[in-house]
Structures are given as structure tokens and as C-alpha cells.
Amino acid sequence: MTTILFFNRWTAEGVTVKDRGLRPYISVQPRIVPKTGARYIGNRFHKSNVFIVERLATKLMDSGHRAKKHLISSGHNTGKKNLALGIVEEALAKAEQKMKQNPLAILVQAVENAAPREEVIAIEYGGARYPKAVDVAPQRRVDLALRAMTQGAYQKSFNKKLRIQDALAEEIIFAAQCSGRSAAISKKRDGERQASSSK
Secondary structure (H helix, E strand, O other): OOOOOOOEEEEOOOOOOOOOOOOOOOOOOOOOOOOOOOOOOOOOOOOHEHHHHHHHHHHHHOOOOOOOOOOOOOOOOOOHHHHHHHHHHHHHHHHHHHHOOHHHHHHHHHHHHHHHEEEEEEEEOEEEEEEEEEOOOOHHHHHHHHHHHHHHHHHHHOOOOOOOOHHHHEEEEEEHHOOOOOOOHHHHHHHHHHHOOOO
């Protein structure tokens, strides 16, 4: 049986998701070219069937939103999946070079570490709004982790000398190490701290 190598470089053998809650929602089934072309669109929980590397590349194509403000223009990469995949491939190669591990294992570890468990919502009661802590759904946990990692990388590299490939590689490595230097880990800790104080 032929082993499928994603990006025709790396194998997914031996890579597992340790977090039981996230296991059904992070797909580590490799694709030579991680580009499904909206094959799962319209299906409920379709994102769970998409290879995690492709989901990271898709998040890279929406670089600028924070709340409803488009702070960083994504005009240079919106709709250009091949460009996003090239950035991801180079970032994973840099992460592998630095950590001497399978880059898919590093990415999965980073997503698990950066996925928030609780968040704060506002509920309206008697005309006043109150913050309330709620558990985050597992698929949303993965989405939030990927979004925080890609937007953190763009904020580090936008209008700076640091390239997006290097910024994304750093973000993945720091998140895998659970370091506070990762934007995703910092955001997760802040959100969980606010949720803890809203109980």
C-alpha cells in the first residue's frame, strides 16, 4: 500500500490527536495537495473532514478581521489558495527544521494547546447585559485556535521586515511549546481568565 505524503514531503503516520474532545474534529488524513475544492460544503460539520493543514491555509486567506474591522488588507492572498498553501508548506518546513519533529505533529500539538475551553458571552436580563462564562464547542475550539494563530502571525509580520512564513512558523512552534510568546496562547489565557472571573 502506497503511503500518501502531504505536500509530497511528509507522512502523517504516527500523528495522533491527544485531546479526546478534539479527536473527531481534527482530521490528520493526509492529502498530497491539501485542496478539496469545497467538496464538503453544505454538509453539517463538514470542516471536521478537511485535513487540518488545509484548514490552516484557508484561515490564512482571511488575514485582517478583528471583530468587524478589517485591520489588515488580505487583498494579496484572498482567493489564492496556492499562495496560502505555499506559505503553510514553508512555515511547516521551518518548524520541522527547528524542532526536529514531524511538522504535522507540531501543528496538531499547537492547535490542541491554543484551543480555548471557555469563553465569555453577554446575556441580557432585565434590560442590562451581563457577562457569562460558557464552554466552547469542540469544532469552534479548533476554528478559534487556527484563527488566533494566523492573525497573530499576520500582526507580527504586517508592515515589518519579518516574512509571513517565518512569523507563522514561530507562531506554530510557540503554540506547540505552550509559550506565552504565541499570540494564540496569550489570547486563550486571557479569554479563560475573563471566563473564570465571570462565573
